[in-house]
Amino acid sequence: MNEGVIQGGWPFVWAAYAVTTLILTGYATSVFLRYRSLRQKREQVKP
Amino acid sequence: MPRGKLPYYSVALGALLLLWGSTWGLFFAPAETYMGDVQRIMYVHVPTAWNGMLALTIAFFFAVLSLWKGGLDWDARLEGALEVGVVLCTLLCMQGAIWAKPTWGVWWDWDPRLTTTAVLVFAFGGILALRQFVDDPVKRATWSAVAAIIAFADVPIVYFSVRWWNSLHQVQSTPATVSRAFHWPLRINAFGILFLMSGLIAVRARLAALRREDELAPPLPAAVPHGASLAQGVRP
Numbered sequence: 001m002n003e004g005v006i007q008g009g010w011p012f013v014w015a016a017y018a019v020t021t022l023i024l025t026g027y028a029t030s031v032f033l034r035y036r037s038l039r040q041k042r043e044q045v046k047p
Numbered sequence: 048m049p050r051g052k053l054p055y056y057s058v059a060l061g062a063l064l065l066l067w068g069s070t071w072g073l074f075f076a077p078a079e080t081y082m083g084d085v086q087r088i089m090y091v092h093v094p095t096a097w098n099g100m101l102a103l104t105i106a107f108f109f110a111v112l113s114l115w116k117g118g119l120d121w122d123a124r125l126e127g128a129l130e131v132g133v134v135l136c137t138l139l140c141m142q143g144a145i146w147a148k149p150t151w152g153v154w155w156d157w158d159p160r161l162t163t164t165a166v167l168v169f170a171f172g173g174i175l176a177l178r179q180f181v182d183d184p185v186k187r188a189t190w191s192a193v194a195a196i197i198a199f200a201d202v203p204i205v206y207f208s209v210r211w212w213n214s215l216h217q218v219q220s221t222p223a224t225v226s227r228a229f230h231w232p233l234r235i236n237a238f239g240i241l242f243l244m245s246g247l248i249a250v251r252a253r254l255a256a257l258r259r260e261d262e263l264a265p266p267l268p269a270a271v272p273h274g275a276s277l278a279q280g281v282r283p
Contacts, residue, residue: 006149009085016088016145017069020095023138024065024243027131028058031247035254042257 054249061243068094068235076232085149089229092142093220094237098244099135102128103171103202105248110195113188119259122188125195127252129175131244136168151215159208160216167205170198184262 072090079086106128113121143161144154155161174194181187209218218224225233 005081005083006085007083009083009087009149012085012145012149013073013087016091016142017073019141019145020091020138023134023141027134028243028247031251031254035250035257038254038257038261042261 054246054253057242057246057249061239061241061246064235064239064242066239068232068239071235072229072232077228079226079229082150085146086229088142088146089220089225090232090236092139092146093233094240095135095139095142097237098240099132099139100202100206101241102132102135102244102248103167103199106132106171106195107199107202110192110199113192114196119184119188119263120256122184122191123255123259124248124252125188125192126175126178126255127248127250129171129191129195130251131248133168133171133175135240135244136164136171140164140168156215158215159212160205160214163201163205163208167198167201170201171195174198184259 069090072087076087076090078084106125109121109125109128113125140161143164147156148154174191177194178187178191181190206219208214209216220233222230
């Protein structure tokens with residue numbers, strides 16, 4: 001018994017790391033896809 | 048190394064550093080005396096806070112340069128820094144809520160640090176939303192630069208809020224306030240998010256610049272439908 005120490009913290013730790021991974025990966029993917037799609041669109045339009 | 052690929056390398060390096068720092072923080076760093084394992088959230092929360100504030104500070108300098116030098120290139124960079132800053136600060140609030148529940152017993156509290164950070168997210172997020180409603184690129188650049196400079200006033204308030212007012216939130220995490228055993232994973236993740244942030248701002252700014260070029264380009268002539276002739280009056 002560890003008195004004065006918060007117990008059962010791991011689910012919160014995993015949740016924080018999962019949210020971080022999800023948001024950073026999702027945002028980075030969205031930026032790269034938006035940039036690539038715009039470049040491809042411009043190349044198609046080029047005479 | 049080709050300069051055009053630099054942001055991609057920066058993002059890749061950032062991801063690798065984050066993986067290294069997080070593995071160290073999760074499995075090898077000691078648990079904190081009172082918070083136990085929950086404190087491991089610090090290794091992502093504090094670097095997100097530092098880099099979120101840094102991204103908005105960069106946005107402030109781009110806003111000043113946009114007004115001072117003119118030209119839409121600075122506005123494209125401003126758009127990149129604003130968006131990345133808002134994403135990081137939103138993530139910061141989410142990580143903070145997850146850390147608050149086991150330590151304070153609540154997901155959210157209207158404490159000075161949390162409230163000023165929420166104001167920051169809504170102020171800079173509002174500028175990004177405002178940009179969608181302004182069609183003229185020059186007016187959009189001017190208005191968003193002015194708004195970003197005004198909104199930036201909240202950044203030092205967020206930083207010093209824990210010193211100026213009574214706050215549930217702990218004081219700023221610096222080498223002086225954090226145990227030596229926690230320094231390395233914290234530093235590695237801070238550089239990880241720094242490289243990630245820099246690369247993403249650069250790519251997002253390029254995207255904004257391309258969109259601006261498209262906006263300013265003269266419209267392409269309308270396509271002639273297949274089988275129609277000019278004599279039919281399709282084109283003057």
